[in-house]
Amino acid sequence: MQIITFLSSTLRKTQTLRIIVVLVIFFTLASVSRYQGSFEFSIDEDGQVQSVPKEATEHDVYYTHHIATFNPDDIKPWTKGDTAALRTPEGQRVVEYLTDSPFQEPSSENNNNPYLLKEDYFSVLTKRLRIYKALWHSLKGYHDELVKKGNQNQFYNAPPTDIAPAVQLLQRLEQVTFPWIRKHHNMIYDLFREYEQGGRGIVMCVGNGHTKYARAALKVLREVVKSKLPVEIYYMGERDLSAENRAWYEQLENVRTIDIMTVIDNDMLKLGGWAIKPFALLASKFSEAILMDSDAYFLADPEVMFEDEGYKETGTVYFYDRTLFPGAGGDKKQWLESFLPSMSNHPSKTRWFKQKGDHEMESGVVVMDKKRHFLSLLAICKINDYYERNQVTYKRTWGDKESFWIAMEMIQERYSFIRYRGGVIGNVGDAIPYKEVLPQEEIDRYLEGETLTATNPINPSTGEQTHRSSANMDRVCGNQLHFDYKGQPLWWNSGVVRDKFTQKSPYLKYTAYMKDEDGAWDFGTSCLIQKSPGAIMEVEWEQRQIAFEILKADRDVAVELNQPDYKNILEIPKLTKSEGAKGGNGNKEAI
Numbered sequence: 321m322q323i324i325t326f327l328s329s330t331l332r333k334t335q336t337l338r339i340i341v342v343l344v345i346f347f348t349l350a351s352v353s354r355y356q357g358s359f360e361f362s363i364d365e366d367g368q369v370q371s372v373p374k375e376a377t378e379h380d381v382y383y384t385h386h387i388a389t390f391n392p393d394d395i396k397p398w399t400k401g402d403t404a405a406l407r408t409p410e411g412q413r414v415v416e417y418l419t420d421s422p423f424q425e426p427s428s429e430n431n432n433n434p435y436l437l438k439e440d441y442f443s444v445l446t447k448r449l450r451i452y453k454a455l456w457h458s459l460k461g462y463h464d465e466l467v468k469k470g471n472q473n474q475f476y477n478a479p480p481t482d483i484a485p486a487v488q489l490l491q492r493l494e495q496v497t498f499p500w501i502r503k504h505h506n507m508i509y510d511l512f513r514e515y516e517q518g519g520r521g522i523v524m525c526v527g528n529g530h531t532k533y534a535r536a537a538l539k540v541l542r543e544v545v546k547s548k549l550p551v552e553i554y555y556m557g558e559r560d561l562s563a564e565n566r567a568w569y570e571q572l573e574n575v576r577t578i579d580i581m582t583v584i585d586n587d588m589l590k591l592g593g594w595a596i597k598p599f600a601l602l603a604s605k606f607s608e609a610i611l612m613d614s615d616a617y618f619l620a621d622p623e624v625m626f627e628d629e630g631y632k633e634t635g636t637v638y639f640y641d642r643t644l645f646p647g648a649g650g651d652k653k654q655w656l657e658s659f660l661p662s663m664s665n666h667p668s669k670t671r672w673f674k675q676k677g678d679h680e681m682e683s684g685v686v687v688m689d690k691k692r693h694f695l696s697l698l699a700i701c702k703i704n705d706y707y708e709r710n711q712v713t714y715k716r717t718w719g720d721k722e723s724f725w726i727a728m729e730m731i732q733e734r735y736s737f738i739r740y741r742g743g744v745i746g747n748v749g750d751a752i753p754y755k756e757v758l759p760q761e762e763i764d765r766y767l768e769g770e771t772l773t774a775t776n777p778i779n780p781s782t783g784e785q786t787h788r789s790s791a792n793m794d795r796v797c798g799n800q801l802h803f804d805y806k807g808q809p810l811w812w813n814s815g816v817v818r819d820k821f822t823q824k825s826p827y828l829k830y831t832a833y834m835k836d837e838d839g840a841w842d843f844g845t846s847c848l849i850q851k852s853p854g855a856i857m858e859v860e861w862e863q864r865q866i867a868f869e870i871l872k873a874d875r876d877v878a879v880e881l882n883q884p885d886y887k888n889i890l891e892i893p894k895l896t897k898s899e900g901a902k903g904g905n906g907n908k909e910a911i
Contacts, residue, residue: 384805385630386737388666388728395732396450398458398486406485415489418448419496422707437711442659445702446730448493453695453731455490456508459483463509475507498698500705503585511602512694518607520626521550525596526569526614527560532877532887533815534614538572539873544866547621549610550574554600556591557581578603590706594719597683598700601690611686615820617870618811619863625687628805630736635689638681638725639802640741643671643836644843645678652678655716656726663729666737682742682802683721684813696735699727738805741836744848745812746798746828748856796834796856797847809833809863816874817890819846827874829893830867833857861897868895 381387405411422441426432438444462483466472479487494501494508505511522541526534534553541547553569555561557579566577580586580596583603591599601611610622631637652672656663671677690697703713703723713723728735798818804810817825838855839848850856859867871892878889 381629381633381736384739385633386666386669386739387630387634388664388725388735390664390732390734391662394662396454398451398454400482403483403486406489411485415492418444418451419492420444435707437707440659442703442712442730443661445497445708446659446661448497449695449699449702449727449731452490452493452497455486455493456695459486459490460509463507467513472509473506475509497702500585500588504583508698512691514605515607515691515694518605518690519550520608520610520623521552521604521606522547522610522612522622523552523554523600523604523606524612524614525554525600526565527555528562528565530614531561531565531568532881535568535877535880536816536870536874537612537614537617538569538575539877540617540870541622542572544869544873545618545621547618547623548574549621549623550606551576552600552604552606553577554580554596554603556586556596588706594683594714594721595704595709597720598697598704598723601686601688602697602701604690607691608689609687611683611688613684613813615815616684616811616813617816619809619866622685622811624804625685628687628738630738630805631687631689634734634736635692636728636735637687638735638737639685640737640739640836641677641679641682641721642742642800642841643677643679644841646671647675648678649716651675652716656729660729662732664732664734666725666735667729679718679721681721681725681737682800682813683719683724684800685802685811686724693728693733693735696728696731696733699731700724703727703730738803740803740807743801743803743833743835743839744796744798744846745801745809745830745833745859746796746818747830748796748832749793750795750797750845750847792847792849795839795842795847795849796832797845798828798830799846801833803835807835809859814846816871824888824890827871827890827893829895829899830859830864831899833859864895868892 406415422437422444423434424430424436424438426434430436462479463472463475466475476487476491491507498508501508501511524534524537538551541549541551551572551574553561553575555566555577561577569575569577580591580600580603584591584599589595589599597611601609608626610625612622625631625637628637652675653667656667656672660667667673670680672680688697700723702708703726704720709720713720713726717723717726725735725737799812799814799816801809801812814820817827819825834848834850834856836848838852839850841848875890875892878887881887882889
């Protein structure tokens, strides 16, 4: 690693050397490794291998979740020896290395771009985050004592001599890593203290374009699953969310809207799209939060996730995405190993490492204990920062999704995934017709008179193809489904219609579901095809009734808006027990 090479050329066999060795050990943060400890291996039902403590019982959390656990030997606390080493010239060189500009020198090779990140930047950032974490914990007791005395301004201005070098390093690391926080906070401890009495709540990011989903999602929370959790809705200025829409949200009980640009320095971040999500989670006053997309719908009060055993164990609940695009996106294993000097037991068993899928995590719902994972949340935001996301994170991953667990690997904090991957909920077969835009080259071939292999009709003026495949009773088609730790449907995303991107696409009936582990995806039609008979499961009657109420809430919003070009007023399908996975195809006659 570069930092070892850098130090080895300057260290001398003196008393200073003995001090610096302490610093070197800390800064190197261990070599590339996997978790090794008092663990055995077990095979999950989904075929994934995970480390399980030897004392684990049959119903232990290690069987229902994938728990990322780090080798304790890789996590180094800050010591008095580290602080002493900072006073030496060699220690100051290490400080300069950690706080140096992340950008390459402009040259003809990079088109004189002054803001092109260095190739090893994520490696340096990982070391910086881990050292910041150790410093932050080491100095927190001193800060808390100052707060009790009302003298917290002395933290940076007049620290005791014995810890002054460590305090100065903490300040420099904050300035170069999280400058967008310091516009509203003198130090990052101040932001952390805001969470002390925050309680639990839901965080959503909503613009005008998301309102047709978000209004329905909020009605579902309050009127269908009876959630009383407070909700904070974040937006980016007047143009992003109109006064009319904000007033609608604010009239709901315990819901408030917040312009994120009033709490975070957006001149630096230039937020937009997915990137706003982790920053909204950071800005929220909740100490325990559920980050929720505007098109996510729950079959139970989402507060149940705070009682999830994985959440109790690690302070997070993460959900897997579908298994899609194997081998795409380059060698993700090699990329992770290029900047993680050590990692938990989790990455080695991911689809990424095995090149079985390009997506791991679904960030439509993220549950986090922010007090427990405050530093992780800072790290998540950092790799969603302007240059980081545009030049690295979003080039290697699909938006913000993977940043939640990758950042926790960078800073070495435990996290948990409910082990079931993203499935599908909707109808058996695909009896509901919907439209899909074909690639331009297929449209051109059709217009030239070539017969397409597809049997469905095509509109050459739009390239839209209508699919009618009611005979395909080996699949479930619909919305992306996510499960609780028991493998039961908990929430889904992508709306409440067959295809939210198609005008007048009809409501689904939510009669059946299937797990990713039991099928193969037809991504173009959002269908999961069973690998063997019996994989298709029937949605329980109680949950079907809840889904029916969700459709009514969505239609109420459409009637209220009365803007057909914006949100269609659709007919609600008839709810009958006979139209389930076992009693019918969800749309027509019984099987």
